[in-house]
Amino acid sequence: AFVVRGAGGQVLVECGCAVAFEGLVAQLAALGLAPRDLSALFLTHIHLDHAGSAGHFAREGVPVFVHPRGVRHLAEPARLIAGSRAVHGPRYDRFYGDPLPIPADRLHAVEHGGVVERAGLRFEAIETPGHARHHHAWLAGQADAAPEAVFTGDVLAMVSPGSSHISIPVPPSDIDIPAWQESVRRLRALPRDLRAVLTHGGERP
Helix, strand or coil, rough: CCCCCCCEEEEECCCHHHHHHHEEEEEEEEHCCCCEEEEEEECCCCHHHHHHHHHHHHHCCEEEEEEEHHHHHHHHHHHHHHHHHHHHHHHHHHHHHCCCCCCCCHHEEEECCEEEEEEEEEEEECCCCCCCCCCEEEEEEEECCCCCCEEECCCCEEEEECCCEEEEEEECCCEEEEEEEEHHHHHCCCCCCEEECCCCCCEEE
């Protein structure tokens, strides 16, 4: 999860699993922040390692922005829970936990090319399917300046801690290689001086 500061406050990009919520609250407190201080939560997609605690932040009043295909699953997460329990079995409760449903007034669908301005920041949605059909990259920067970074979720792969090996996360059911290749081409067309922020791997040139 990444805190991004703007002239008018701060937002969060990604939020980890439900079981990570209390740890995130503690880390925010170390920055002098509480969840209610966040102006927005931006999700790249709704897999539980990226969006599992979104309902916990929404409960604190934080508006959540996500791909249109993800909205109904965050509003009613029963299918997300069932699918994840089926894959992870007894490990699910320890490493994931159940997401909370998000009320409609705090859940916002953003189409490809849609722009959201919060806290003096500008976020533009770039539809990037392949890893998941409900995947956006978010082009981000100060509202009055050129973009500085693109939050790429899982579409630019992942780099494990302590390793330089680039791995490709290929979840069951949604994987679509041709769509993924087109998404990479879409990101390669962005300015080369942007910072790429991988959810699994952090900031990369």
